Amino acid sequence: MGAPLSGAASASGLWEALTDRAATARSALHCWVGDRFDSAPWRQVVRDAQAMTAGLRRAGVRSGTRVAAVLTNTPHAVRGVLAVWLAGGALASLPAPARGLARDEYAGQLTGICAQLGPTLFLTDQRTLDVLPASLGEHVPVRSWESFVDSGRVDPSPPGDDELAFVQYSSGSTSAPKGCALTPRAIAAQLDLVMSVLEGRPGGEVTASWLPLSHDMGMFGCLLTPWAHDFELWLSTPERFTFSPRTWFGDLAEFGATVTAGTNTALHLSARAGRSARLGRGLRTRVCVLGAERVDWDTLRLAVDAFGPHGLRAEAFTPAYGLAEATLAVTATPAAQAPRHLVLDAVALADGELVEVAPDDPAATRVVSAGLPGRGVELVGMSADAPREIQVRSASLAEGYLGDERRTREHFRDGTLLTGDLGFVRDGHLYPVGRVDDVLSVAGRKVHAREIESAVDGLDGVRRGCSALVGHYDGGGLRLTLFVELRRGPADYRALAERAAGLVMARGAVALDECVFLERNSLPRTPSGKIQRHRCWPLFSTGRFTPLATVDLAAG
The missing domain is CATH 3.40.50.12780 (ANL, N-terminal domain)
Incomplete structure (x- = not known):
């Protein structure tokens, strides 16, 4: 290595x-310009x-x-x-x-x-x-x-x-x-x-990436790693990917890329576009790291179906977990190993219990492993029996948050990072299940917003990865509002809202109060594609959203 x-x-x-x-070095950098x-x-x-x-x-x-x-x-x-x-x-x-x-x-x-x-x-x-x-x-x-x-x-x-x-x-x-x-x-x-995750060969890899350099995965994973180890690097832009998602895997095929990285949402978009793509040279990619958000099992299956005929194997997909506080990566699926997952009861999971169920169970949710701790990393205090806050010791930890002593004290303690993420460990593998601040307390119940959103993704007409469940107070208690982007319109908004409410009840055992339907690309996101859940309600309540429809389920 x-x-x-x-x-x-x-x-x-x-x-x-x-x-x-x-x-x-013998290799080169190729940047997309114009x-x-x-x-x-x-x-x-x-x-x-x-x-x-x-x-x-x-x-x-x-x-x-x-x-x-x-x-x-x-x-x-x-x-x-x-x-x-x-x-x-x-x-x-x-x-x-x-x-x-x-x-x-x-x-x-x-x-x-x-x-x-x-x-x-x-x-x-x-x-x-x-x-x-x-x-x-x-x-x-x-x-x-x-x-x-x-x-x-x-x-x-x-x-x-x-x-x-x-x-x-x-x-x-x-x-x-x-x-x-x-x-x-x-x-x-x-x-x-x-490099250990990639099992990389100095001077022997070709990387293709569109991830923004303003994001840790783009900077450390897709720029500095190729630079430091003499990889050929084809660096596209997030704007080019957004305009045409098929360019990601098109570049992989055209340039014979062996290594790449992206998000679950981006993979889903690319797989949908890739079903009709012509990747004439085929795919030589042996490692596709997936991070920045939880990886969805259905997205992996869709990607294998789309790109398998072009030479991409399931073992190429490398779900990983990381965060900027650890520079980038914490855990990753070992190279050449297929991703693994568990099928759990979503309601029990919300209550802090890990109950495996059959895939066709109405409350079933598939939780994908983010792999094993990387070199120099230790997961602290994790359990195989219940989700706990993920705590990390790593040689790559930040010194803290610059100029923010309070947050530093809250999250960096005695060489350990308290991530604010929830997960559990089975057979050494980390399974992330949400964030502490994605957990809504409704009438004494804990509701994992991301679990609800994953279920809503499966509704006909809903854009995958384009929903946000938000809790907010209106003076009379906590209300749950679901913001949803639609693939197309118009729709039977009341019927779709009621189906979404049924999923919320089945997965979280709580009632959905309101469903707000939005046009494509309405939800606020970070440059790497994560929905900024905390901004949704302020944008809506101040009139910054223009909804296609708002269905008040609490009013009947």
Whole structure:
């Protein structure tokens, strides 16, 4: 597998891999620009990054400073990541604009983060710069990556082992963005973990990805791992994928990619599009890591049906569990092993019990394994008998949340991360089942919102992965509202709402009060595709949604 980057948990191996080793690499980076891929060998990428450092230094970037950035999948952004480090700065990756987020809200989010971060500079590519709020420049100098191209080279002074190197701000699927503070030591350990999961061969893999670099899976899994290990990398964009989901597996086939990664929702979209795709060269992909959200068993079956005739085996799919607080990955299904799942009673699961049932049981739900702990990872206090909060010890843990001592104390305790996710362990495999803050307490019952949403996905006319169950108070107690995007319209909204209510009762033993039907692409999402459940009710109650119909089930 090649020499590990971390060595004795030192940063030197990381910087060597991204500079000296990359300077002699045989492989190349190919970035989607406009309507084609722009190609350059990794050694040229390194030289270009080095040639940006003098300009960054003149702009105030040096050891101990912080640089804020909205990272897009452009050639200049890729080079800028290394350039900031070589100039001595710590790079903070701020959220890209989330779907459904108003311009003024996004401006407030960015300025709030910058007030906490205290950056010397704010950087992004020129195209994104043109749409950023002008008010941002009142708080921090705002520049484009392009403005530093060929500005000169200085002696490198990257962050040391335990110094701040990267701050990953989440896009906030459940709460306000948190800045996970990462050291080179943690990053190096994570790249070793990813390589062990992939059973990767330095210089012998081809990666294709569209995941945003503003997301941890895009940055560490799909950019830095190929860079550090001399993989050929075909880097597309989330915009291209959104416009045409078939491009993901089309790229895998065209370029002979052996490694890729994505989300469950993205796989479902691609599989639906791929049923009629012509993948003439076939698929050589041996590892397709699936993370960022829970993996659905039906999605895996759909993908095998769609892509199996083109050479993709079930063993290629690698469900994984991770989070930015652990840099990226925590657990993953071993390479060349087919995903596994358990069929459980959803109502019992909501009550904290694990009861296996027959697949045709009305309350059955399929829970997919997220695999085994990776290199240097330990799951703490987990049970095989009941869901508990997932607690993690890892060589890749963040130092905490930058500038947020309260949240740091709540989630980082004595070298252990309290994730806020729920899961259980069977035969060493982790089975995530939801989040603590996805658990709604209704009349003394615990309802796992994601379990309900997964069941609603199966209703005819509902877009898969496009529903959100929200609890809110109206002065008379907690009400449950289900937001649903439809594949098409019009529909018999009352009948569909009643079927959804039946599923809520069957799966959660609670009553649904209201069902709000929305057009496609209405629900707010993070750039990686996760629904921001916490924003749904405020958007609806303030008139920011335009519903196709609202059915009040409580009124009869």
